[in-house]
Amino acid sequence: MNDETYMRQALDLAASAEGQTAPNPLVGAVVVKDGAVVGVGAHLAHGEAHAEVHALNMAGDKAAGATIYVTLEPCSHHGKTPPCADKVIEAGISRCVVAVQDPFSQVAGNGIQKLRDAGIEVTVGCLEGEARERNRAFFHYVRTGLPYITVKSAASLDGKTSTHTGESQWITSEAARTDGHRLRHTHQAIAAGIDTVIHDDPSLTTRLPAGGNSPIRVIVDTMLRTPLEAKMLHDDQAPVWIIAGPEAPQDKAASLQEAGARIFRLNESPASNLRKVMELLGEEKITSVLVEGGATLIGSFVTEQLVNEWVSYIAPMVIGGREATPQSKGKGMPALADVPAMEIQETTMLGPDVKITARKREE
Numbered sequence: 001m002n003d004e005t006y007m008r009q010a011l012d013l014a015a016s017a018e019g020q021t022a023p024n025p026l027v028g029a030v031v032v033k034d035g036a037v038v039g040v041g042a043h044l045a046h047g048e049a050h051a052e053v054h055a056l057n058m059a060g061d062k063a064a065g066a067t068i069y070v071t072l073e074p075c076s077h078h079g080k081t082p083p084c085a086d087k088v089i090e091a092g093i094s095r096c097v098v099a100v101q102d103p104f105s106q107v108a109g110n111g112i113q114k115l116r117d118a119g120i121e122v123t124v125g126c127l128e129g130e131a132r133e134r135n136r137a138f139f140h141y142v143r144t145g146l147p148y149i150t151v152k153s154a155a156s157l158d159g160k161t162s163t164h165t166g167e168s169q170w171i172t173s174e175a176a177r178t179d180g181h182r183l184r185h186t187h188q189a190i191a192a193g194i195d196t197v198i199h200d201d202p203s204l205t206t207r208l209p210a211g212g213n214s215p216i217r218v219i220v221d222t223m224l225r226t227p228l229e230a231k232m233l234h235d236d237q238a239p240v241w242i243i244a245g246p247e248a249p250q251d252k253a254a255s256l257q258e259a260g261a262r263i264f265r266l267n268e269s270p271a272s273n274l275r276k277v278m279e280l281l282g283e284e285k286i287t288s289v290l291v292e293g294g295a296t297l298i299g300s301f302v303t304e305q306l307v308n309e310w311v312s313y314i315a316p317m318v319i320g321g322r323e324a325t326p327q328s329k330g331k332g333m334p335a336l337a338d339v340p341a342m343e344i345q346e347t348t349m350l351g352p353d354v355k356i357t358a359r360k361r362e363e
């Protein structure tokens, strides 16, 4: 058993709380003493104990002289919980293996320094690539202040998301649609355009057999055309935030607020200033957004080059039709040189469909 073995265990522990910890990162910790695992822990929810605390509590006095493996640098600031670095020192840990430094300004190497100053041997970089990839949303958010943006698109082989008569249910299989709901569970917010809200009256909730978190529903609706009887306003499943433009009628804003929606009014059209909308969500501590559709909204994210990840679910059918809805509308990129390079991360069969995941390389 070597460092990577225990760090892999810590990464798996971190991943077990996926979709629960935002805006905090996923973190796992394993305490090892004389080749035996004596404590394990994961950060389970924002505001609750950090992974190291769980693992050290479980280890008890076996932590003295032990090694702790942690997927993110132990924090050194007083956030909602006392600093983990202090706890690691108090427990008498003699060696700390860290996957990656915490980019959060209040930590960013201070935790590691604190441990070293206390005479603890610290190594950084064990399975760093995997640790960064697991926390890509958190790292992107800390670096840019913008949520990590994933577009989800379900389409035919020829890239249509509905027939030219507007029929779209269903193109992909139950298996693909369920996988799409896992994407909802792992994102803090889900964005949809007003056309999708009017056409589909979607609930945008996470409906998985085992349950799951329903993301905050963010509707880009410049003129506040969201119907007062929209399903999502009456299911009490998750907040509804509607982003309006300057000309949106005040009386409609008032009645939507009455119906429980939170209205954000921008002084420019949100549909062509999505970066402003994302900055606003970033200020609300939203670290990840799933863009569910439709083609117009997706087209705006593409044109503003805000897409960090693209997940396509492709069904084995060809719909055809010049008027059939494509995966993205809007202005688009004039030249290939402007098209951001991405990398395919995964292709998986889900029933009869194929799922393709691609990511933009983080700068």
Ligand SMILES: Nc1c(/N=C/[C@H](O)[C@H](O)[C@H](O)COP(=O)(O)O)[nH]c(=O)[nH]c1=O
Pocket: 154, 168, 169, 170, 171, 172, 173, 176, 177, 180, 196, 200, 201, 202, 203, 204, 205, 292, 293, 294, 313
């Ligand atoms: N039409 C298809 C999809 N279409 C998804 C639509 O964009 C819209 O998100 C749904 O109508 C939302 O409904 P609700 O939130 O589940 O109530 N998505 C899919 O994965 N496959 C398809 O075939």
Ligand SMILES: Nc1c(N[C@@H]2O[C@H](COP(=O)(O)O)[C@@H](O)[C@H]2O)[nH]c(=O)[nH]c1=O
Pocket: 024, 025, 026, 027, 028, 042, 043, 046, 047, 048, 049, 050, 051, 052, 072, 073, 074, 075, 078, 079, 080, 081, 082, 084, 102, 104, 107
């Ligand atoms: N979740 C986590 C860490 N999260 C770090 O602490 C910040 C949140 O602090 P707080 O508001 O107190 O929860 C978060 O932004 C990130 O930098 N650190 C750790 O040592 N272990 C953990 O398990």
Ligand SMILES: [Zn+2]
Pocket: 050, 051, 052, 074, 075, 076, 082, 083, 084, 085
């Ligand atoms: Zn901590």
